[in-house]
Amino acid sequence: MARGSNRRNQPGGFGEAVALWVAIGAIVSALVLVYAGVRIGHELAGIEKTPTDPWAVFFGVLDGSVAWPTESWIVFGIGAVLLAALALIVYRAATGRRGKGTRVDWTSTYLGKGREVEGISAKEARAKAERWGVKSEAPGLAVGRTVAGRQRLYASWEDVMTLIAGPRTGKSLCYAIPSILAAPGPVIATSNKRDIVDATRDVRAATHGEVWVFDPQGVAGEEPTDWWWNPLSYVTDEVKASTLAGHFAAGSRAADAKTDAFFEPAARDLLAGLLLAAALDKRPLTEVYRWLTRPHDDTPVDILRANGQPMMADLVFGVIESPEKQRGGVYGTAQQMASCLTNRAVLKWVTDDGTRRRHFDPAAFLREGGTLYSLSREGRGSAGPLVTALTVAVVEAAEELAKTQPGGRLAMPLVGVLDEAANVCRWRDLPDLYSFFGSQGIVLLTILQSWAQGEVVWGREGMNKLWSASNVAIYGGGVKEEGFLEQLSKLIGKYDLIARSTSTKANAGMFGSGVSTSRSLQRERILDVDDLQALPKGRAIVLSSGNRATLVETLPWTEGPAADAVRASIRAHDPQAEKTIRDTAVDVESAEAAGRRWQEAAR
Known part of the structure; x- marks a missing residue:
């Protein structure tokens, strides 16, 4: 440049x-x-x-x-x-x-605009959609509108995204809800709040098929009267059993919990063996927890041997025959991992009660289209492991389906909005897989409240990998982490400041002015750490592959073509509908109000 x-x-x-x-x-x-x-x-x-x-x-x-x-x-x-x-x-x-501007808008002159962000322009996204044969009204998922030039930017149907923004910064308003509405095919969404469900379920049902709400903890007040999902249907071999056990391990652990180098992996392996045994013998998920409370019960060992799984059988048998204290520690740790199975409300969603409810089939869901919302809350007994397992089951089914379609990618993209991913969808392998999803037509948006949240789940290297693998990475403000903001400030870059100084000379003579002016060139950061920490609502920094960092105005769903339908859906399902709609209007206006206040102060 x-x-x-x-x-x-x-x-x-x-x-x-x-x-x-x-x-x-x-x-x-x-x-x-x-x-x-x-x-x-x-x-x-x-x-x-x-x-x-x-x-x-x-x-x-x-x-x-x-x-x-x-x-x-x-x-x-x-x-x-x-x-x-x-x-x-x-x-x-x-x-x-x-x-209508904000105190940081002047920086847009020195950030990406025009051809500098052409890679995520509407024209480029539309061209990619046509090349892949994706029939959609939207060229991609909206990223924002550049402050300089007011150019709309989109993530294409092969891009994966990560959004980091603090509480009350408009994550649902400007990204989660609009992304669900823009999806041309099936959608999966996770959250710990009901807002995205209430706002989009009727709109999606009217245009994209059936709506499924997986709500084991009653976040949205949904009841399992029509369908259920058996996590053991995902377990077809020892690899998937180990994956499911990993979801239980990650989802049941508190953010600040210290893990034991021996008992943690041993308990995870034991749980994997029991899950595989229950799946092979067509037993309910509750049987797994019952086995965990009976350390001497060798029934799982017999099942595994009878079904051609001698190594897994030996693994479980080895724990059963281990010294009492060691056995107790492994079984006790595994019980904590599966603690959500003691919640009767949760079990209704994952066990068959004999009432002929439909069983959710991820492969059929992808073929028929529709919307799957998975909700849970943090804390002890959280259904987060089940939410993660269901999300992974759908994504892996999408990968299998993509292999059968031209170019190895889904003809109709699967859009996944992983809101509150670090709390309710702790998918440990996500950073390793992220870069491959886009090429298969699996478009994921991972939403976090802070960089530290990601480090808790994936570690420092994992979080760096996730952020770097994102074709579009967005910072929406509200974060007070100096390390992350320092890194972001450096990525945004610097500008050349022409500094001017004036000096007066004594005894300049009859014809001399006595005043001299000098200029010097200085390099200054476009946005420093304090600017990023106080990024106004309604603005976001966008980093994208092959493009300069840019400052965008966020686009709330209230500006979209489905705004009236969204309000109607909120009124139909949200117990506090009018307050929600009123608060949304306040959020939308806050950026303009802040801009006016700063403008008046500047005057």
Whole structure:
């Protein structure tokens, strides 16, 4: 990039230039009004001798040598009113546009715009959709609108995304809900709140098939009266048994919990063996927990041997025959991992009660289309492991389906919105798989409240891998982590500041001005850590593959074509519908209000 394209004068120069032009405009306006008053006024008053030189007219009026009749006053007054009205209109238009801005908008001049963000432009996203044969009204998932140039940006149907933003920064309003609405095919969404379900379920049901709400902890008040899902249907071999056990291990552990280097992996392996035994023998999931409470029960060992799993049988047998304290520690740890199975409300969603409810089939869901919402809350007994398991089951089914379709990618993309991923969907392998999903038509948006949340689940290296693998990475403000913000500030880059200094010389002589001006070039960060920490609501920083970092205005669902349908869905399902809609309106207006306050303060 050429350095000159990122150069900015020392602050204050712009204001001086504006003042100079205002002064020039005032002088020219006065000259024009006086000249028009004399010429037109003299014509109306019947005065024949009128100078034609504007300067002669102006100074003649001042010294009294040029007549200034009443008609001239009338013309002058009318002209002055018209000029004042025009100036007011221009001022209102200028301040109105600036009033909607924020204190960081000036940086958009030095961030990506135009061709510098062409890779995520609407044109590029639409071209990719046409190339892959994706029929969709939206060219991709909306990322935002550039502050400089007001260019809409989109993640294409082969991009995976990560959003980091603190509480109350508009994550659902501007990203989760709009992404669900924009999806042309099946959608999976996770959350610990009911808002995205209430806002989108009726809209999706009217256009994209059946809606499934997996709500084991009653987050949205949904009851398992129509369908259920058996996690053991996912377990077809020892690999998937180990994967499911990993979900239980990750989802049941507190964020600040310390793990034991021996008991943790041993308990996970034991749980995997029991899950595989229950799946092979067509037993309910509750049987797994019953076995965990009976360390001497060798029934799982017999089942595994009878079904051609001698190694897994030996693993379980080895734990059963281990010393009492060791056995107790492994079984006790495994019980904690599967603690959500002691919750009767949770079990209704994952066990067959004999009422002929439909069983959820991930492969059929992908073929038929629809929307799957999976909800849970944090804390002891959380259904997070089951939410993760169901999400992974659908994504892996999508991978299998993609293998059978042209180009090894889904003809109709699967959109996954993993809201509160670090709390309710702790998918440990996600960073390792992230970069492959986009090429298969699996478009994921992972939403986190902070960088630290991601490190708790995936570790420092895993979180770095997830962030780097994201084709589109978004920071939406509200984070106070200095390390992350420092890294982000460096990625955004610097601009060239032309600093100006003035000095006065003593005894400059008769013809010397005594004033000298020097200029120097300095490199300054476009957005420093404190700017990023206080990023105004309604603004986001976007980093994307092959493009410069850019500042965008976020796009709430209230600006979308389905806004009325979303409000209707909220009213139909949200117990506090009117308050929710009212709060949404406040959130949308807050960025403009903040901009106006900062503009007034600047004045």
